[in-house]
Amino acid sequence: MKRILVVDDNPDILDALDLLLSLHNYQVTTAGNIKEAVITTTHQRIDLIIQDMNFSQGTTSGEEGKSLFYQLKAIAPNTPIIVITAWSQLETAIELVKAGASDYLPKPWGDVKLLDIIEKNIAINSAELATISSKKSIHKKNISTPFIVESEPMKKLVAMADKVANSDISVLITGANGSGKERIADYIHQNSPRQANPFIKVNMGALASELMEAELFGAEKGAYTGATTKREGRFEVANGGTLFLDEIGNLSLSGQMKLLRVLQTGQFERVGSSETISVDVRVISATNSNLQQAIAENTFREDLYYRLNVVELNLPPLAQRQDDIIPLAQHFVSGSHQLSEQAAKLLKQQPWHGNVRELENHCQRAMVLCADNLLLPEHFMLCDVRDASSLHRENFTNSNSDSISTTTVNVDDHKNNLKAVLDKHQWVISRAANELGLSRQALYRRIEKYQLNQTKEQ
DSSP states (O other), rough: OOEEEEOOOOOOHHHHHHHHHHHHHEEEEEEHHHHHHHHHHHHOOOOEEOOSSOOOOTOOOHHHHHHHHHHHHOOOOTSSSEEEEEEGHHHHHHHHTTTTTTEEEEEEEOOOHHHHHHHHHHHHHHHHHHHHHHHHOOOOOOOOOOOOOOHHHHHHHHHHHHHHHHHHEEEEEEEOOTSSSHHHHHHHHHSSTTTTTTEEEEGGSSSSHHHHHHHHHHOOTSSSOOSOOOOOOHHHHTTTSEEEEEEESSSSSHHHHHHHHHHSSSSOBBBBBOOEEEOEEEEEEEEOOOOHHHHHTTTSSSHHHHHSSSSSEOOOOOGGOOHHHHHHHHHHOSSOOOOHHHHHHHHHHHOOOHHHHHHHHHHHHHHHHHHSSOOOGGTTTOOHHHHHHHHHTSSSSSOOHHHHHHHHHHHHHHHHHHHHHHHHTTHHHHHHHHHHOOOOOHHHHHHHHTOOOOOOOO
């Protein structure tokens, strides 16, 4: 029986969903606040989560829901999360969908629609987990794929990574979000003598501060509310291998003290225990923040900084690695798809504030929107249709007045068509997306772009 966690501060909603889902053969667990939800997800197997966006009296911003979503994603990255939201929070809901939420529903929701979304997402997730399990059984050891490197800055960085890989020294990887810090850490591990042992990743920026120490060092049964069993920390799991601590600047001061001791002695105690545990773990950390400034502000220990930063590898942003853009894009559109010359020109002109991650997302989107195998500028949605079309007309006389009026009509028609299809399917996103030939995420982006809202029934 599949287990669903429902998170809402309204007892009536919890009761209603408990009854509805129980009648349809789901096992239901409820949580009335963020802390309960985090503890439950940490210690129980959950197949799907339904979460509200606000949990405090009078709060309507949706910020609490965002915080909870990212915490749950860090704990259970493969578990589908459905967001329940008021239409005033549509923008926030779409942001969470971009970040990995499976779907969202407005309040009040329809029971049939909710059950349909739950059934589809549980089926999809079960299939994906089966695929992952199969791959793990076939591949006993992860083998890192070669870097796609053409720019001089990255060639120098990879050469340095090769040098430090054979040692056990601590490495600090710095750079902007999405620039590839985790990829560098994985490369170092896979080219080190520890490659046959675990490579464990922890995103410190996505963990609640009260759970960080238990996540890293483990906890004894009864150490805190909800700790019903003994829990191994990431250091124990990574014993003999490499531990990658992303966003290390978010670690609490007490956690920093424990981490410093582990780096010095290889020893620590679980939360709630006096038993000393010894491990052999190489630590690679990463940050996009200024740790020197954090030291000056007394939020990060200077002695820990120098323990972590024996060697620093700084990843330049993608905009400073122009020669890498097209090779990376060609890698992301692998298969039968090909970049057109106009699309390649467009990609090289972009600032790429989101770095490699943003480029990959646009490439995946382009393959969804492309009707054949040739990727054109408009498929990447990096500029409007008029701008993309101008790339095809560089050798023709520019007729601004005609093109502008035609484009305006096309945009209005497209917007009205989207609204009509959404209303036809009562805003069941999966059905509307299927009729339009779009992914759910692509449809959400259009809803956001055209600021579409569901027509309220009189």
